[in-house]
Amino acid sequence: MARNPERRAALVDAGVAVLAREGARGLTFRAVDAAAGVPVGTASNYFTGRDDLLRQIDARLHERLAxxxxxxxxxxxxxxxxxxxxxxxxxxxxxxxxxxxxxxxxxxxxxxxxxxxxxxxxxxxxxxxxxxxxxxxxxxxxxxxxxxxxxxxxxxxxxxxxxxxxxxxxxxxxxxxxxxxxxxxxxxxxxxxxxx
Structure with a gap:
């Protein structure tokens, strides 16, 4: 699992953007990679699966709206x-x-x-x-x-x-x-x- 915290944060924020624009059905690692402007496959190196990504998005949403x-x-x-x-x-x-x-x-x-x-x-x-x-x-x-x-x-x-x-x-x-x-x-x- 990749450990670059800045990259992880950028991917989570990209996930927020995808979620807002495409809905949960459109939230794929490929879509997150594209929104973050990183090579295909990057998100899969940072999250164990879609549920992990959703949990981290949940935490980030509460931070952003605090x-x-x-x-x-x-x-x-x-x-x-x-x-x-x-x-x-x-x-x-x-x-x-x-x-x-x-x-x-x-x-x-x-x-x-x-x-x-x-x-x-x-x-x-x-x-x-x-x-x-x-x-x-x-x-x-x-x-x-x-x-x-x-x-x-x-x-x-x-x-x-x-x-x-x-x-x-x-x-x-x-x-x-x-x-x-x-x-x-x-x-x-x-x-x-x-x-x-």
């Missing part, structure tokens, strides 16, 4: 109220929009997990860990609402991001005078998160 520590530090200086939750949700949408391939890769991983029980188990574990981390963060920050609030907010934002990145015209004009996605984010938070 909050920027500086942005997070700036937000954490604000009052711990509903407006801060709104700011966090705006940041979440900005990250998903900025790295569209990574977010679409997450969606493709979800679809592939419905077809592959072995992937479903590991992917469920990583997504569940993200949700639990979000709940813990919400509690530790002393933000309004509890775990149920975070769970419903998670579901609402998941749907909003899905529509915004895949079929943005669906949401245009649904609520007259409400901007997409910014105004909808504010409406979601106002509806779900209680006043402090």
């Amino acid at each position: 909050p920027d520590p500086e942005v997070l530090a700036g937000l954490m200086r604000r009052p711990k109220d509903r407006s801060l939750v709104t700011a966090f949700m705006h940041d979440l949408m900005a990250r998903a929009t900025r790295d569209r391939d990574a977010y679409l890769g997450l969606l493709e991983m979800r679809l592939e997990a419905t077809r592959r029980p072995e992937l479903r188990a590991s992917y469920t574990k990583s997504v569940r860990a993200d949700l639990e981390e979000g709940m813990e963060f919400h509690r530790d920050m002393g933000l309004p609402g509890g775990d149920g609030t975070v769970a419903v907010l998670y579901l609402a934002m998941l749907g909003l991001i899905l529509e915004h990145l895949t079929l943005p015209d669906v949401l245009e004009g649904v609520l007259p005078g409400v901007a997409v996605p910014g105004g909808l984010i504010e409406r979601v938070v106002e509806t779900i998160v209680p006043e402090a």
